[in-house]
Amino acid sequence: MQTRDKYSYYVEQTALDVTDRPRKFLEAFGSVLKHGNYGAVLDTYSRVSAKCARCAASCQLYETTQDPRDIPCRRSQLLLRVYHRYFTHAGVAKARLFGGFTLSDEYLDEMAEEYYRCTACRRCKATCPIGIDHGLVTHLARWLLAEIEVIPKALVVSVREQLEGVGNTSAIPVPALKDTCEFLEEELQDIYNVDIKYPFDVEGSEYVFFPAVSDFLLEADTLMGNAAVMHVTGGSWTIGTGNYDGINYGLFYSDRMLERIVNNVVAEVHRLKGRKVLVGECGHATRSAWFIPTFAGPDAPPVVNCLEYAYQMLEAGKLPLKDTRIEERVTYHDPCNIARTGRITEEPREILKAICKDYVEMTPNRTRNYCCGGGGGTVSIDEIRSFRTKLMGKRKADQIRATEAQIVVSPCANCKKQLREVCEDNELNDVEVVGLHDLLLKVIDFGVPEPKAEQSAGDSQSDEQPEAGELQSNVAK
Amino acid sequence: MVLGLIRHIVVTVSEMMKMVGRAGNKDVAYRQVFAATMKWLFPVGQLRQRFFFSITSLMFHVAIIVVPIFLAGHIALWKSGTGLSWPAISNGLADVLTITAVATAVLLVVQRAAARDSRALSRFNDYALPLLIAVPFVAGFLVMHPTWNPFSYELTLLVHIMSANVLLILIPLTKLSHMVLLPATQLVSELGWHFPPDAGRKVAVDLGKEGQPI
Numbered sequence: 001m002q003t004r005d006k007y008s009y010y011v012e013q014t015a016l017d018v019t020d021r022p023r024k025f026l027e028a029f030g031s032v033l034k035h036g037n038y039g040a041v042l043d044t045y046s047r048v049s050a051k052c053a054r055c056a057a058s059c060q061l062y063e064t065t066q067d068p069r070d071i072p073c074r075r076s077q078l079l080l081r082v083y084h085r086y087f088t089h090a091g092v093a094k095a096r097l098f099g100g101f102t103l104s105d106e107y108l109d110e111m112a113e114e115y116y117r118c119t120a121c122r123r124c125k126a127t128c129p130i131g132i133d134h135g136l137v138t139h140l141a142r143w144l145l146a147e148i149e150v151i152p153k154a155l156v157v158s159v160r161e162q163l164e165g166v167g168n169t170s171a172i173p174v175p176a177l178k179d180t181c182e183f184l185e186e187e188l189q190d191i192y193n194v195d196i197k198y199p200f201d202v203e204g205s206e207y208v209f210f211p212a213v214s215d216f217l218l219e220a221d222t223l224m225g226n227a228a229v230m231h232v233t234g235g236s237w238t239i240g241t242g243n244y245d246g247i248n249y250g251l252f253y254s255d256r257m258l259e260r261i262v263n264n265v266v267a268e269v270h271r272l273k274g275r276k277v278l279v280g281e282c283g284h285a286t287r288s289a290w291f292i293p294t295f296a297g298p299d300a301p302p303v304v305n306c307l308e309y310a311y312q313m314l315e316a317g318k319l320p321l322k323d324t325r326i327e328e329r330v331t332y333h334d335p336c337n338i339a340r341t342g343r344i345t346e347e348p349r350e351i352l353k354a355i356c357k358d359y360v361e362m363t364p365n366r367t368r369n370y371c372c373g374g375g376g377g378t379v380s381i382d383e384i385r386s387f388r389t390k391l392m393g394k395r396k397a398d399q400i401r402a403t404e405a406q407i408v409v410s411p412c413a414n415c416k417k418q419l420r421e422v423c424e425d426n427e428l429n430d431v432e433v434v435g436l437h438d439l440l441l442k443v444i445d446f447g448v449p450e451p452k453a454e455q456s457a458g459d460s461q462s463d464e465q466p467e468a469g470e471l472q473s474n475v476a477k
Numbered sequence: 478m479v480l481g482l483i484r485h486i487v488v489t490v491s492e493m494m495k496m497v498g499r500a501g502n503k504d505v506a507y508r509q510v511f512a513a514t515m516k517w518l519f520p521v522g523q524l525r526q527r528f529f530f531s532i533t534s535l536m537f538h539v540a541i542i543v544v545p546i547f548l549a550g551h552i553a554l555w556k557s558g559t560g561l562s563w564p565a566i567s568n569g570l571a572d573v574l575t576i577t578a579v580a581t582a583v584l585l586v587v588q589r590a591a592a593r594d595s596r597a598l599s600r601f602n603d604y605a606l607p608l609l610i611a612v613p614f615v616a617g618f619l620v621m622h623p624t625w626n627p628f629s630y631e632l633t634l635l636v637h638i639m640s641a642n643v644l645l646i647l648i649p650l651t652k653l654s655h656m657v658l659l660p661a662t663q664l665v666s667e668l669g670w671h672f673p674p675d676a677g678r679k680v681a682v683d684l685g686k687e688g689q690p691i
Contacts, residue, residue: 027683031680032680035673035679035680036676037499037500037672037676038669039492040492044489044658044662044665047485047655048655048659049652050603051598051599052534053592053595054530068593068594068597071597071598074597126513127526129517130655130659130662131513136666147680147686160690160691255676256681259676259677259678291502295672295675296674297674341509342509
């Protein structure tokens with residue numbers, strides 16, 4: 001059962017069956033404050049928030065809609081108001097004396113709508129003189145809403161599949177996974193005349209690989225690039241058949257789920273006696289994996305993003321490249337989850353500069369980059385596509401258009417899906433959106449002659465590599 | 478006021494220590510936090526966005542911080558009361574800064590009301606506080622310049638002192654508390670992302686949801 005009567009996204013029937021929601025919301029709030037670290041944050045925010053509206057000027061949604069409801073500070077105030085009223089002495093006393101604000105069903109519905117109009121990209125945090133992290137407030141508010149069952153259906157279904165179903169968000173069973181990888185191996189053989197294997201369950205590998213599992217359905221080139229890089233650099237890596245999904249939608253709606261999913265990743269690394277977690281091209285999977293030390297303690301396996309790995313190898317001279325370069329104009333989109341704090345911004349750029357003839361930056365970039373418009377899990381919510389591409393993604397489209405690039409590179413499964421839709425819906429028909437390893441694959445020197453006549457790197461790509469649809473049909477449903 | 482602010486500092490510091498204590502990952506990006514804190518304590522590089530508003534706000538803050546602390550008359554009071562003393566600014570500069578404080582306070586309110594985004598955010602106290610802050614500055618200016626003062630000297634001095642006292646009381650109770658909390662806010666935000674392990678399961682137990690299907 002599903003319904004879209006109430007919110008702009010589908011929720012499950014259970015969300016509509018919940019009664020006595022304000023009480024349950026406050027119970028959950030109280031419990032989260034007791035066990036979590038949010039109390040001091042909300043306390044500080046509600047004391048010092050100066051309502052200066054500087055954040056409005058940095059929010060790509062507000063810049064497009066000019067609707068006061070989309071001002072980050074106003075959105076955060078929705079939750080801070082509940083906190084102040086019910087969980088501070090001053091607020092409780094004031095309510096006893098003068099009455100006033102009471103948490104109602106309608107108010108919860110407003111929150112449910114507003115907190116999914118924010119992608120938690122955290123761009124506004126850098127412009128807040130106080131340093132209020134509106135992304136953190138959105139993160140918390142969504143968890144509390146989830147405890148009264150308000151969760152976009154797209155997210156909760158995926159998490160259920162991952163934790164209680166097949167074991168990953170795309171419901172790909174192991175035989176289908178192996179089929180797909182065999183197919184990719186054949187492709188690599190046909191196109192590049194090189195014998196590359198996807199290693200499964202190799203115990204004691206240095207790296208256990210966790211891509212966004214949807215890559216196995218949609219991003220063949222990225223995965224072939226990943227395998228190619230590991231192959232030429234002689235990396236010791238494996239895909240664990242117990243858990244091969246880096247996706248973690250818990251990050252988008254519930255710390256409870258976040259922790260369970262992260263722990264499953266760690267468990268798989270331990271099962272395989274692996275040493276490190278290698279995350280594929282996925283922003284939120286990387287950021288979720290960075291939570292491993294939070295939940296698994298100081299003995300947690302270190303986390304390496306595949307961009308960091310590739311860059312390290314390139315720097316060390318272990319990643320041989322052909323003389324050909326990517327001819328088209330290429331630009332780079334920073335995924336918020338890896339770039340907002342400045343953690344991964346330079347590695348992809350160095351790689352791109354090494355392999356592209358015409359690399360240009362979009363402005364603003366790095367920690368100040370605009371979100372693709374599909375962050376915070378909203379990209380998975382198909383029913384809000386026009387909101388994502390026309391309102392949230394408008395700035396992004398303008399930004400891409402200004403670069404006049406033919407190829408937009410983004411090392412993130414979510415960003416790629418969203419950017420393709422942004423381009424489609426904003427008349428950017430000639431722009432191709434790809435992962436970084438897709439391009440890298442074309443210029444890696446495998447040291448063997450290619451089977452076909454010499455072609456420029458760009459041409460051979462479009463002619464010979466499998467289309468996403470082709471690959472999908474190869475995967476058992 | 479002093480007690481209120483000390484309480485703020487003590488509570489915030491102890492809360493932050495508790496947060497670090499509970500966090501699963503104690504590896505905090507202190508350098509980044511420090512850089513962000515300094516960036517906003519001395520926000521000279523941040524003026525481009527919302528240029529006029531930012532300039533107004535910066536001038537307002539400089540004026541209301543410098544004048545009360547470095548006015549020769551105030552230092553003389555400190556000296557007679559506690560024996561402490563420090564260099565003063567000239568009265569001429571104090572006059573300029575006082576006029577700046579009053580003018581920017583009014584401008585802040587006007588700008589707040591004029592821009593639709595800040596208007597949408599503003600509560601009553603967001604308009605009232607800058608004006609309230611301007612009162613002791615106006616009265617103080619008249620105290621310093623008796624010849625321009627149409628009111629009695631004693632009355633003006635009383636207004637000056639009492640309005641300043643009201644402000645001092647309000648500081649810990651309102652958003653003005655950012656004057657002591659600002660150095661901590663960036664760190665608080667960062668620590669907010671440092672979750673305690675197992676918190677999710679404990680919440681599930683509290684809510685009777687442990688072991689329930691998703």
